[in-house]
Amino acid sequence: MKVTVVGAGNVGATCADVLAYREVANEVVVVDIKEGMAEGKALDIWQKAPINLYDTRTIGTTGDYTKTAGSEVVVITSGLPRKPGMSRDDLIGTNAGIVKSVTENVIQHSPDAIIIIVSNPLDVMTYQAHLTSGKSRNKVMGMAGILDTARYRAFLAEALNVSPKDIQAVLMGGHGDTMVPLPRYTTVGGIPVTELIDDSTLQAIVDRTKTGGGELVKLMGTSAWYAPGAAAAQMVEAIVRDQKRVFPVCTNLEGEYGIKNCYLGVPVILGKNGIEKVIELKLNDEEMALMKTSEGHVREVMQVLDNLG
Numbered sequence: 001m002k003v004t005v006v007g008a009g010n011v012g013a014t015c016a017d018v019l020a021y022r023e024v025a026n027e028v029v030v031v032d033i034k035e036g037m038a039e040g041k042a043l044d045i046w047q048k049a050p051i052n053l054y055d056t057r058t059i060g061t062t063g064d065y066t067k068t069a070g071s072e073v074v075v076i077t078s079g080l081p082r083k084p085g086m087s088r089d090d091l092i093g094t095n096a097g098i099v100k101s102v103t104e105n106v107i108q109h110s111p112d113a114i115i116i117i118v119s120n121p122l123d124v125m126t127y128q129a130h131l132t133s134g135k136s137r138n139k140v141m142g143m144a145g146i147l148d149t150a151r152y153r154a155f156l157a158e159a160l161n162v163s164p165k166d167i168q169a170v171l172m173g174g175h176g177d178t179m180v181p182l183p184r185y186t187t188v189g190g191i192p193v194t195e196l197i198d199d200s201t202l203q204a205i206v207d208r209t210k211t212g213g214g215e216l217v218k219l220m221g222t223s224a225w226y227a228p229g230a231a232a233a234q235m236v237e238a239i240v241r242d243q244k245r246v247f248p249v250c251t252n253l254e255g256e257y258g259i260k261n262c263y264l265g266v267p268v269i270l271g272k273n274g275i276e277k278v279i280e281l282k283l284n285d286e287e288m289a290l291m292k293t294s295e296g297h298v299r300e301v302m303q304v305l306d307n308l309g
Contacts, residue, residue: 001025003236004068004110006102007077008032008060010222011118013041014229015075015236020045020056024237029068030060038062069109073236075143076129078102079119081223092301093308095119096128103132114239114274117142117250118232122175123263124301126250130263137252138275144175145248145265146231151212152181155205160196162188169193170281171209171248172265173294179265180290181206185281235270242272246279256280257288262295263302 003025005016009032016030028045032038042060049055061067068074079095099119106113115133117140119125126142133140148171157164166189173180183202186193193202208215216224238245248267253259256266256278267279283291 001240002027002029002068002071003240004029004031004071004074004106004113005077006031006074006106007079007119008034008038008041009077010225011229011232012075012077013045014225015077015118015232016041016058017045017048018230018233019236020049020058021052021054022233022237023054023056024233024240025056025072028056028058029071030058031063031065031068032060033063035062065105065109068106071106071110071113073116073239074106074110074113075116075118075232075236076102076106076125077118077232079125089304089308092121092124092304095121095125096305096308099125099128100132103129107133107135114139115141116232116235118228120175121301123250123298124305127252127263127302128305130252137254138273140252141235141268141275142175142250142263142265143228143232143235144250145171145267146234147228148175148179148209148212148265149248150227150231152186152205152209155208156186156188156193156197159201159205160188167193170267172267172281173291174264174298175250176297177210178290178294178297179210180287180294181209182281182283182287184284184287238270239272239274244269244271244276246270249275251275251278253278257283257291259291259295262299264291264295264298 005012030038030042038060042058045058117126122144130140153167169186170182248265268275269277
């Protein structure tokens with residue numbers, strides 16, 4: 001059983017570390033373009049095995065995709081952050097080229113692999129990987145909903161002074177300001193959250209969730225990595241162990257929610273075949289309007305990629 005993580009930066013290394021610690025696969029391969037980076041991170045994780053008592057072997061490589069051959073799941077975290085003076089179109093063009101190249105290498109050596117995208121802009125990078133790989137939608141997906149939902153649940157746990165373990169929630173739509181939190185589907189130990197918190201406090205938590213990534217960038221000067229890396233690892237585990245977990249993930253909608261050919265976060269069942277089912281919730285008019293707004297935003301970004309060719 002082999003899993004590959006492409007990108008040995010903070011997110012990729014965290015994902016590989018969680019996968020090793022939880023013994024999700026026999027072997028985790030980490031790939032990066034920076035000489036020695038993947039080898040060093042993989043070696044560090046392997047040297048931790050006698051301390052944390054796990055058997056998963058971690059192997060790093062600088063650009064040698066032959067070592068990834070036969071991977072069941074591949075997580076792609078590669079990409080550049082937006083730099084001063086760089087437009088959104090520049091960022092999309094740069095990262096789309098990276099994701100395209102990585103995806104080509106991945107499918108050459110692991111043609112049956114399920115691909116999970118973490119690279120940003122998340123929704124359009126999932127679109128790029130889908131175009132490049134030619135795989136069905138159940139085998140190409142983006143990680144965003146689990147991260148966004150985790151932030152939402154963490155903020156609620158703090159406000160209510162309860163364990164985050166007891167909070168269940170659903171977030172849909174694009175990854176960013178137009179995400180669609182669904183308080184109506186949020187529960188605490190089975191109790192609707194609206195019975196435990198006032199509307200203004202709940203709305204403040206929803207708003208904070210929408211800008212959760214930006215809050216961390218302001219604090220640290222860089223994007224988050226512990227929660228994103230763990231979220232991607234949780235998706236891998238659900239697939240490798242055929243857990244049939246219900247998670248929000250980015251996928252190409254094919255008529256669900258009245259939307260076609262657009263990459264949005266929706267609840268799905270994740271198992272050995274990847275996305276085994278897209279769950280279609282009965283949204284009310286207000287929720288559907290928010291979903292349509294999110295669709296419009298994501299389509300604009302997808303159009304940028306299409307125009308770039």
